[in-house]
Amino acid sequence: TQLLEQSPQFLSIQEGENLTVYCNSSSVFSSLQWYRQEPGEGPVLLVTVVTGGEVKKLKRLTFQFGDARKDSSLHITAAQPGDTGLYLCAGVPSGGYQKVTFGIGTKLQVIP
Amino acid sequence: GAVVSQHPSWVICKSGTSVKIECRSLDFQATTMFWYRQFPKQSLMLMATSNEGSKATYEQGVEKDKFLINHASLTLSTLTVTSAHPEDSSFYICSARRVGAPNTEAFFGQGTRLTVV
Numbered sequence: 155t156q157l158l159e160q161s162p163q164f165l166s167i168q169e170g171e172n173l174t175v176y177c178n179s180s181s182v183f184s185s186l187q188w189y190r191q192e193p194g195e196g197p198v199l200l201v202t203v204v205t206g207g208e209v210k211k212l213k214r215l216t217f218q219f220g221d222a223r224k225d226s227s228l229h230i231t232a233a234q235p236g237d238t239g240l241y242l243c244a245g246v247p248s249g250g251y252q253k254v255t256f257g258i259g260t261k262l263q264v265i266p
Numbered sequence: 267g268a269v270v271s272q273h274p275s276w277v278i279c280k281s282g283t284s285v286k287i288e289c290r291s292l293d294f295q296a297t298t299m300f301w302y303r304q305f306p307k308q309s310l311m312l313m314a315t316s317n318e319g320s321k322a323t324y325e326q327g328v329e330k331d332k333f334l335i336n337h338a339s340l341t342l343s344t345l346t347v348t349s350a351h352p353e354d355s356s357f358y359i360c361s362a363r364r365v366g367a368p369n370t371e372a373f374f375g376q377g378t379r380l381t382v383v
Contacts, residue, residue, distance in 0.1 A: 189374075196272070196359045196374035197310070242309065252298070252323075254372075256309040 157181070158245050160257035168265050170232050175260045177243035178225045184248045186219055186226045191240040191259070233264045268294050270362045272375035279350055279382055286346045287378045289360035295340035296362035300372065301333075304357040316343045340365070350382040 159178045167173055177186065185204045189197035201210050203219035203226060210217045214237075216229040230237055243257040269292040279285050289299055298317050302310040314335050316322040322335035334346040343362075347354055357379050361372040 194275075194357075194377065194379065196270075196361075196377045198374070199371075202371070252300075252315050254312075256311075258307075258309045 158243055158255050158257040160241075160243055160260050162260060163258060164261050164263075166263040166265065167233055169235060173230050173233060173262070175228045175230075175241055175243075175262075176225070177227070177245075177257050179245060179255075180224065181245070181247070182223050183245035184223075184250075185246045186223070187244045187246065187254075188217055188226070188228055189242040189244060191242060193240075197242055230262075233262075235264045235266050238262055238264050268362075268364055268373040270296075270360065270373045270375040272358075272360055272378050274378060275376060276379040277381070279380070281351055281382055282349055284346055284348045285350055285380060286344055287358055287360075287380075289343045289345070289362065289375050291341045291362045291364070291373075294362075294364045296343075297340065297365050298363045298372075299337060299343040300361045300363075301335060301343075301345050302359045302361070304359060304377075310359060313345075347380065350380070352382045355380055355382045 161176050187202045188200045191197040201217045206221045206223045208219045214231045218227050240259045240261050242259045245255045247253050271290045273288045301313045303313050304310050312325050313328045314322045314324045316335045316337040318337045318340050324330045337343040357377050359377040361374045363372045
């Protein structure tokens with residue numbers, strides 16, 4: 155089983171602050187995905203990164219895939235209360251989505 | 267976009283009864299659907315992979331006779347929790363992979379909160 159460690163697991167910040175969430179593994183992934191999950195809802199895909207070193211931006215969110223494709227980070231600039239939620243990273247191995255591994259998630263709370 | 271709908275969103279049942287959860291892909295055909303379970307403060311754990319027209323593949327430790335999965339069409343998979351017990355209470359989520367889509371892509375339903383009393 156390929157394990158994904160996310161840190162921090164909990165984060166409470168003031169509106170307007172910046173933050174970074176990390177997703178690390180000792181395994182190499184074919185691609186890595188980030189999801190956001192609201193309470194009582196299913197995860198919603200934010201981004202998929204495929205190439206080592208790849209950086210993708212989604213408005214105030216910046217996602218980076220590590221050069222070795224073992225880790226990833228999510229950086230949020232000027233966090234808003236609407237960013238509150240559980241952020242999950244998911245590693246897709248070369249075998250395909252059947253074997254995707256989810257991190258435990260980072261619970262983010264942005265205080266107005 | 268690709269929409270996956272689960273029904274019901276929440277259900278409360280008595281211990282010993284069976285509960286069926288439906289997962290539908292509303293605007294695409296899904297060759298493969300995945301069923302997950304998520305406990306509080308834990309990540310999604312894959313229970314089984316269901317392929318249309320064939321038997322589901324269960325992950326280690328998941329009882330196939332307890333969690334019956336049927337994927338009778340390209341748009342519907344069902345998970346039946348048989349003889350439910352309080353320890354089966356959890357958040358069950360399905361995801362579906364679109365026919366012809368990249369191997370990295372799947373879309374999640376909104377989840378079903380099961381409470382067994």
